[in-house]
Amino acid sequence: MRHRHLRTAALALGVVVLLDVLRVWLPSIITIFGRAAETPAELLGAFALGWFVLALAAPVLVRRLGPRPVGVVAAGVLAAARLALTAAPGGRSQLWLACAGLLAGLVWLAATAATVARPVPGLAFGLAGAAVGHALLGTEDLVWRGGALGWALSVLLVLAFLAASAAAIGWFPRPWHSSAVPERPAAERRSGPTGVRAWLIAGPALLVAGQLALAPALWSASYSYGYGTADFPGLALPPDGPVSWFPAYAIGLFLAAALTRPPSWLGRVVWPATLLAGAVLFAADRPGWLGWAYLLAALGLGGCFARTDGVSGVVEDSAADRAHKATGGDPPDTGAFRRAWAAVCGMVLFAVGCVAYYAAYDLGYANGWVPVGTAGLIALAAVTGPAQAAPVLTGYARRLTALMLAALALLAGEVHRPEHSVASPNQRTAEVRLVAYNIRMGFGLDGRLDLDALTRAVDGSRPDVVLLSEVDRGWLLNGGHDTLALLAGRLRMPYVFAPAADPVWGDAVLSRFPVRAGRTEPLAAHGAPTGAQALGVTLDLGGRELAVVATHLQPPPGQGPVAQAGEVAAFAIRYAAGRPLVLGGDLNTEPGDPAFAEFTRAGLADALVAARPLRTSPADDPRSQIDHVFVTPGLTPSGATAPRSTASDHLPVAVTLALP
Structure with missing residues (x-):
């Protein structure tokens, strides 16, 4: 496997693990620290945001110690916290484990950003993979599942993440390379700060994907809403019949848009407009519009992602960089430091959006602007992106993506199928x-x-x-x-x-x-x-x-x-x-x-x-x-x-x- 594809695989698996931790951390903040709204909203928000602000030190740590040692330690802590959360008894121990896992995940993200100048494929596969896994589990997180099967799947996920990360940084011997550190792809060597824009919108994209565009539970709710009648305005009454195929369409559209190179006019106009349209439909609070909201948001999010994956200029390695690489070390790349900052700042935007959305139910303001505003940031990054997006898929990666898209139709059939009446209409009861x-x-x-x-x-x-x-x-x-x-x-x-x-x-x-x-x-x-x-x-x-x-x-x-x-x-x-x-x-x-x-x-x-x-x-x-x-x-x-x-x-x- 090519070195850059190992990085893509490691990033995708890391995103899945980080999302697992986030799905524990977010409700723990509300139910354990918040104590069912007993904790003042201001204190709850400050506690939640504090962990993301603390992670702003990660880029400095990465610059001083290097992305490899920082990334290795952070990946290990993230993996350990993920497994510990399955075994945790709940309560304060769960809260602090989730906080530790979150902070480690943010540090790992900063270290990864410093070494990955083109993160869109890894981020896209990670978000799509997490959505598929969540759908296959009926939207019940793997982290909450005990038993032999739950533990086996959790351990396999963590081991795959650690193995891919170790391979990506060169821990495993690769006899097909001559010596020292593998050469970075041409796009990374020549582009300097390429990837800053993509890393900056990673946090907002995670919020839009989890809240709307790639949310399996929203698919389930939208599907059941689709069977309302004149007697059931706005109600969800599940009928007999197959489950919706829309999850496959949503993930397929997202990946197809994220991993291809669209014409400039399509990326600058259509994708941002599509994403904003989906967010506005979601914010309109109309149950019957949910299906269109998530389809449009999935397509628009993927297309905007692709627009941020361009090459922003030609910056050849300096003599000092070449000498540093010759010794097997990481070059002191200014672009790497910028990417690390962008990744952490993007996650701060994610935290601000989450806190702002939840605080509305304590403070009483309209929170529909949160998904719309977040989508607007992503759309702005796409509109102001490079005139020509760089190609994303090459070689066998293109075939792998085609197979994944074909498999999505089969995976969608596993989404929860609602139960139906078990009593006979003629059964009289007293x-x-x-x-x-x-x-x-x-x-x-x-x-x-x-x-x-x-x-x-x-x-x-x-x-x-x-x-x-x-x-x-x-x-x-x-x-x-x-x-x-x-x-x-x-x-x-x-x-x-x-x-x-x-x-x-x-x-x-x-x-x-x-x-x-x-x-x-x-x-x-x-x-x-x-x-x-x-x-x-x-x-x-x-x-x-x-x-x-x-x-x-x-x-x-x-x-x-x-x-x-x-x-x-x-x-x-x-x-x-x-x-x-x-x-x-x-x-x-x-x-x-x-x-x-x-x-x-x-x-x-x-x-x-x-x-x-x-x-x-x-x-x-x-x-x-x-x-x-x-x-x-x-x-x-x-x-x-x-x-x-x-x-x-x-x-x-x-x-x-x-x-x-």
Whole structure:
């Protein structure tokens, strides 16, 4: 394998490992350091940004000690942290391991940038490979998986990364070379600061790829949204049928655009416009536009990447550089130092974008500008790039890419396939077991994504209907998982999803009975920074119907959700239209509060009153009951419980409802 292809392979594998660590670090900042929004947003943001600011010292370290020793040590620490995170018990140890792995990854990135002047192929293959792997795992990270298979795959990934890195820097003997250090490719020898632009947008590109363009969970959510009907405006009701092939199209378009040499007019105009169009569609908060958003963003991101991979000038090696290389050392390349700075500064931009996006849900401003602004930076780099992009693929690399593109269609078939109804429409039932649960995006009190524990917490009550709050379907800040699809698959229950804060965060209803109709209604914010909605679905219980409403009320700072409670109660009564009704979820109010009284004033009865005190929060020391179930007269509740579990920061509530 040519030396430059070894560097490409090492960079691609390193990106996959770094993304694995980031998918643990990001939710750890929120759930462990942030403690479910108890930590002030300013302190959380400063802590998160501090690690990236600290990495700004990496280029100086690389310049003084050389990229090889720094890169070797950083790669070793990154690999060790990646494996340790799989074994970590969660909590503070997970947080600090993730921080150490992140810092090592940033230092490794700076060292790699100093030796790789043309990073686009490695970055593109790394982002695409991470997306394919995430899709094959159903969007559940490999780092969260234990067992023999999970550990074997993790070890293989880390060993492949370390082996490729060692080969790329010349640790392994290569008898086909005569002596000393392999000669750098002509483009690297002659171009001086070539690669600075590509390294600078690596961080913003990672943000756009993880949040939108190459996010498998977003594909899953978009696919299910595509089957809404006139009765389900904006709802996701998965039907029978094959999964979407769009993931293959998205990755294929991304790689094809990133690894080819387009005409100048195409790169300067079409690719930036395409990327911006995808980001704007995503920021528009329209669920039906998600599919187009990620396809356009994938194509535009790949094309803009290619535009940054040009040769910016001819700078021959100096006599000092040639003498330094003759001794087997790395030349004191000014371009290498610039690339190291660009790589770290690009990751600082990544961190700023993540913090700005998340802080909106504490501070109450519109965060749709974050993906648009990030895409704008990438588009600007492409527009102002060299007039002629350099060729990217040569020789067998072109054939390898063709094979990868062909294989994507097969890989896409492994993306999560939603479960479907298991109850017959003609099966008449006299009672329904219902569970309402705030799942905190799938993260337990220890800060780990443990879907098996979450499944046990729900399935232990043998539910027929499940109402879920804080459902995440692809937030990069939470690791990019489709938590709803993963949980529904384990429970073997189909779902209906309704967006609240944005198209991939909201509430859901899972049911063993067929769903016949549904509607979602956004709730007025009333000063609350996070959006809320009311989701109504109609279940067929074998000749009779049951109206179910799921919601998660968001109180304004320092107040109760009184206004939203009144809106939800009124919506539920209208939606039920005389049919038996059950309403539940995380209502962020306690019995006796004014918001709680809004439901009883509407004629609804507390289905959990017989089991009080039934405290549900916090899960490890429950002191308050803020999760509730209300019913209309005629439904008879019994067997109310709040099973103990630390799979979320809330306890689930379960109750059996006898139909009239």
